[in-house]
Amino acid sequence: MDPTAQLSALADPTRRKVFELVRKQPRPVGALAEKLPISRPAVSQHLKVLAGAGLVQASMDGTRRIYTVNPTGLEKLRRWVDDQWEQVLDTFEEAARREAGKS
Amino acid sequence: MDPTAQLSALADPTRRKVFELVRKQPRPVGALAEKLPISRPAVSQHLKVLAGAGLVQASMDGTRRIYTVNPTGLEKLRRWVDDQWEQVLDTFEEAARREAGKS
DNA sequence: GTTTACGGTAAGTCTTGACTTACCGTAAGT
DNA sequence: ACTTACGGTAAGTCAAGACTTACCGTAAAC
Secondary structure (H helix, E strand, C coil): CCCHHHHHHHHHHHHHHHHHHHHCCCHHHHHHHHCCCCCHHHHHHHHHHHHHHEEEEEEEEEEEEEECCCHHHHHHHHHHHHHHHHHHHHHHHHHHHHHCCCC | CCCCCHHHHHCCCCHHHHHHHHHHHEEHHHHHCCCCCCCCHHHHHHHHHHCCCCCCEEEEEEEEEEEEECHHHHHHHHHHHHHHHHHHHHHHHHHHHHHCCCC
């Protein structure tokens, strides 16, 4: 349950832009590169990282690869964040309880 | 609504460890350094990054700084992730609807 | 008022990672 | 079959960032 891959994949603004473009609509690599101020190989490398984190996936169509969102990675991240959030809340409640007198 | 600070702050495993130590229990810098395989200045630098992302905050106690969790940053991150998640769901639902015939 | 504890900052090193151009493989079109 | 389109990978560059040691300021202790 290590969120490193998802966090570092989405930490980069350009890569996050790639992810959001794919999320809005599945596209081949070239179409993504057109929308971004970087070269096509750079997009390819970003997609590799995103795929490695389970955030996108490719489906072949001839020589083209259509990249689509993969919910797996995002759900993993969501679970981790929610988990942290709950534990913070628990800690705060316990502190408040301790403050107000022994329950 | 830019989650870069939170994502990149938590992407580093060591820094995430620092965050979780602070989350479990507020501590001064020295106590954190003892729990970790890195030097005290390194911990200080990590705390600076975490504080910059609104994930922790310090309260003074003489020459000591007691670091505590700050819910602000985590909530920002949570909102962003949940937002992405919802939009992925929407996209999927729409695709399924399109698949099943025009609604 | 010296000394001691605590911790932030500066400066330097070394690794990682985000990009580039150049190259190569594969599938489709003519 | 040749050519064209698509895109992944290699190799190299350059900046960012995760560490280290050395140093400095400040507050409490004696």
